[in-house]
Amino acid sequence: MKVIIPDDIKSSVKSYLEELECCKRCVLRYLGYSIYDEAEGINAEEQNGVTENTDNPAKKMKANPCRVCLDILSEQSMENYLTTFPSDFEDYKIPSVTTCVAFPTSVILREHNLEDLKRIFKTTSSTLISQKINKVHSPSADFQVNINIKYEDDTKETEGFIKTHPKVSAKLNLPGFLKTYKDDKFKDVFPVPPEIPNKSVSAEISYSTNPVYLGGRYLKFSREMGQTPFIVNNVAVTESSVQETIFPAISEVLGYSAKGLPENPRCVHKKVLEMQFIYYEGFAIRL
Known part of the structure; x- marks a missing residue:
């Protein structure tokens, strides 16, 4: 259950979290803000305070990542993630993308009782990703x-x-388990507040796509034409096959450069799809 901070102590809690070197976004999450418009007042006050308090020296910038999110939510970290995208991603023939993110287990424990980190990350990163790859970000992509x-x-x-x-350490089960976990027991298995991290996070980027299904029928008038190319010792035994007759036309439309059969089930499609396997049942093809 998310902790609700009374308004009269939010200022003190905010100062304490800053002393712990939590990042600004995690401070807002601890204070219970889930809609960014609500946080505009705090940000405005902070900016005014910096402007008016010119006599005090500036605070030393923290050298360690945030205790809670490990700087996953920082602008600099998100910019670093984007450097792992291929430079030719704009050439992919796709109108839109969606994102899926996985976090280390320690982050789930560190952010216990906070506003959902995954939701915040997706909200803040979707615009940056769209700008980087020049694609529309859509949850249904x-x-x-x-x-x-x-x-x-x-x-x-x-x-x-x-x-x-x-038994509950799996990432998928952990958030739900922590919602009912007693605070005193949690302190026995994880430090509160979390220790200052000495290591930074990194990101691995991969891609996946939903399959495209093509269905149709064909009539084969020759018994000598096989379903697939018949090759022995790198020599074609037959002049042609159903696959060699049908696929060039499909390839011209969809733009793929590889095709797979049940005995060769995993071929990567260039810049469009991953074609897992192809099978014939009245000319049914899965790409």
């Missing part, structure tokens, strides 16, 4: 960008919790 956040100390930091609760 067939093409998915998978962002896997890596943290070097993840295993070390979560060792105590995993040993105590080995």
